[in-house]
Amino acid sequence: MTSDSINLDDYNIITEGKANILFPKENKVFYNPVQQFNRDLSVAAIRAWDELYNLSNKKAKGKANKNKKKNGKRNENKTDNNDKENSKPLVIDNNRPRINILEALSATGLRAIRYGKEIPNVGIVIANDLLPNAVKLIEKNIKYNKIGDIVKPNLGDANEFMYKSKNKKINVIDLDPYGTAAPFIDAAINCIEDNGLLLVTCTDLAVLAGNSYPEKCFSLYGGTNIRGDSTHESALRLVINMIANTASKYGKIIEPLLSLSIDFYVRIFIKVKRSPILVKDLASKTMVCYYCKRCGVIHKEYLGRRVERENKPVKYTVNSRIRIGDECNFCGNEFIIAGPMWGDKIHDKEFVERVLKINREEFQDEKVYGTKKRIEGMLTLAKNEIEEAFYFSPATLSSLLRTPLAPLNDLFAAIGNLKYDGSLTHAQASSIKTNAPWEIIIEIFKDFIIKKNPDFNINKYEKDSVIFKIFSQSFIQDEKIKITWERNELSDRISKLRKVKIVRYQQNPTKNWGPKAKP
Ligand SMILES: C[S@@+](CC[C@H](N)C(=O)[O-])C[C@H]1O[C@@H](n2cnc3c(N)ncnc32)[C@H](O)[C@@H]1O
Numbered sequence: 001m002t003s004d005s006i007n008l009d010d011y012n013i014i015t016e017g018k019a020n021i022l023f024p025k026e027n028k029v030f031y032n033p034v035q036q037f038n039r040d041l042s043v044a045a046i047r048a049w050d051e052l053y054n055l056s057n058k059k060a061k062g063k064a065n066k067n068k069k070k071n072g073k074r075n076e077n078k079t080d081n082n083d084k085e086n087s088k089p090l091v092i093d094n095n096r097p098r099i100n101i102l103e104a105l106s107a108t109g110l111r112a113i114r115y116g117k118e119i120p121n122v123g124i125v126i127a128n129d130l131l132p133n134a135v136k137l138i139e140k141n142i143k144y145n146k147i148g149d150i151v152k153p154n155l156g157d158a159n160e161f162m163y164k165s166k167n168k169k170i171n172v173i174d175l176d177p178y179g180t181a182a183p184f185i186d187a188a189i190n191c192i193e194d195n196g197l198l199l200v201t202c203t204d205l206a207v208l209a210g211n212s213y214p215e216k217c218f219s220l221y222g223g224t225n226i227r228g229d230s231t232h233e234s235a236l237r238l239v240i241n242m243i244a245n246t247a248s249k250y251g252k253i254i255e256p257l258l259s260l261s262i263d264f265y266v267r268i269f270i271k272v273k274r275s276p277i278l279v280k281d282l283a284s285k286t287m288v289c290y291y292c293k294r295c296g297v298i299h300k301e302y303l304g305r306r307v308e309r310e311n312k313p314v315k316y317t318v319n320s321r322i323r324i325g326d327e328c329n330f331c332g333n334e335f336i337i338a339g340p341m342w343g344d345k346i347h348d349k350e351f352v353e354r355v356l357k358i359n360r361e362e363f364q365d366e367k368v369y370g371t372k373k374r375i376e377g378m379l380t381l382a383k384n385e386i387e388e389a390f391y392f393s394p395a396t397l398s399s400l401l402r403t404p405l406a407p408l409n410d411l412f413a414a415i416g417n418l419k420y421d422g423s424l425t426h427a428q429a430s431s432i433k434t435n436a437p438w439e440i441i442i443e444i445f446k447d448f449i450i451k452k453n454p455d456f457n458i459n460k461y462e463k464d465s466v467i468f469k470i471f472s473q474s475f476i477q478d479e480k481i482k483i484t485w486e487r488n489e490l491s492d493r494i495s496k497l498r499k500v501k502i503v504r505y506q507q508n509p510t511k512n513w514g515p516k517a518k519p
């Protein structure tokens with residue numbers, strides 16, 4: 001059987017979303033079904049960005065029309081003179097104020113074709129790849145999906161293409177490489193339109209999280225990671241910081257809309273905006289962390305300070321308030337330095353809510369959007385995260401203090417009764433984010449230990465044990481602070497949230513799922 005010049009016998013055909021994709025049977029280019037979550041989510045995210053900040057948003061639309069009138073007839077492709085030849089097959093029609101998308105590392109065209117078919121206001125989607133064989137396959141897939149009017153293939157290096165395409169009105173750039181996206185960020189920041197959406201995957205979690213490659217992490221991301229419970233959130237914060245630093249060199253700022261740690265990769269959705277004034281805030285959003293690997297305390301120190309003054313312009317200064325001693329005063333261990341990394345918000349609640357709405361209302365057919373439930377679960381957790389950086393696992397602390405596992409609901413109750421806030425995190429199961437200081441968490445654990453074991457006697461423990469150290473001093477001096485365990489609004493909220501079925505790891509379709517190496 002053939003379709004035009006394509007011999008279908010040579011291919012496996014895979015349907016994902018609204019695309020049918022040909023994969024050569026000899027399997028030089030593979031299909032990674034685990035990444036369907038990434039692609040389904042990205043479709044919803046681009047739609048949400050469009051509805052909130054771009055053309056589907058009335059205010060933005062009014063502005064676009066005004067600009068159009070001001071600039072007169074703009075049906076010509078606005079490109080650099082020396083770039084005219086290059087731009088020919090990629091004509092972007094400015095008369096149609098639509099979303100132009102670049103998938104800079106496209107492989108088979110699957111993602112680009114899905115964007116072409118599934119994003120309502122799409123203009124043009126460029127599917128670029130460095131490899132001639134990949135681009136041949138992209139061309140075949142475009143033809144097979146009959147979407148040549150929207151999806152345009154391009155053979156070339158992603159960076160070269162992005163630098164040349166600065167004036168081509170590309171509103172959305174998707175970077176989904178093997179490993180790190182770091183080498184593509186400068187060009188992407190330069191290329192993207194104002195208020196554009198940058199979607200970034202990094203799959204090098206061995207570098208971004210865990211213990212093994214601090215030197216590589218620093219050279220790619222300009223910071224080192226936290227090794228401990230919060231390692232996956234520190235991975236997100238390192239990638240965001242690297243993008244923020246890059247953007248600031250070009251007078252641009254970023255707003256992270258949604259930042260997820262998923263399976264074996266991170267995926268970050270970021271709005272990029274020109275603002276030479278707000279670039280000045282970067283140091284006060286950047287932090288270094290001193291963390292104790294034994295008990296888990298993390299001290300955060302911002303590199304800069306933004307000082308608001310009455311009737312005077314904002315003042316920017318350095319931070320001179322280092323508040324830690326030589327060793328951890330909870331357990332006596334030494335501190336390790338991590339960062340610099342992003343110390344500001346990592347999600348935008350309005351955006352996450354909109355993605356959830358699109359997932360609920362528009363992704364009706366679960367055969368088409370196979371990861372609908374997972375999007376619902378993971379984004380519900382992300383939306384409910386408090387802004388405080390990092391989290392701790394009660395299991396880690398319970399094991400350090402040699403106590404039975406302190407139940408999550410009880411711990412949230414104790415935190416809530418002291419009027420602190422808290423939440424779960426999408427990044428790690430059964431962990432607690434809270435704005436309660438570590439002193440309070442330790443006292444809550446001490447109270448839990450005594451409550452569980454009324455015969456508790458500290459003298460049974462070795463003098464140099466952590467449990468002895470923490471019981472031989474009191475970390476809260478205020479007599480009025482009493483730890484109590486009755487349920488409250490916070491613990492009820494969390495216990496409801498825990499009932500949301502979050503599919504943490506995709507129930508897997510294939511035998512050897514997981515990160516794939518380059519073919
Ligand atoms: C992980 S795959 C992309 C998968 C695809 N985004 C998807 O969702 O199906 C990475 C692709 O990047 C391409 N690539 C690697 N370096 C590149 C470069 N410098 N410029 C353009 N493409 C590149 C590779 O050939 C490969 O096809």
Ligand SMILES: [Zn+2]
Pocket residue numbers: 292293294295296297328329330331332333
């Ligand atoms: Zn410690």
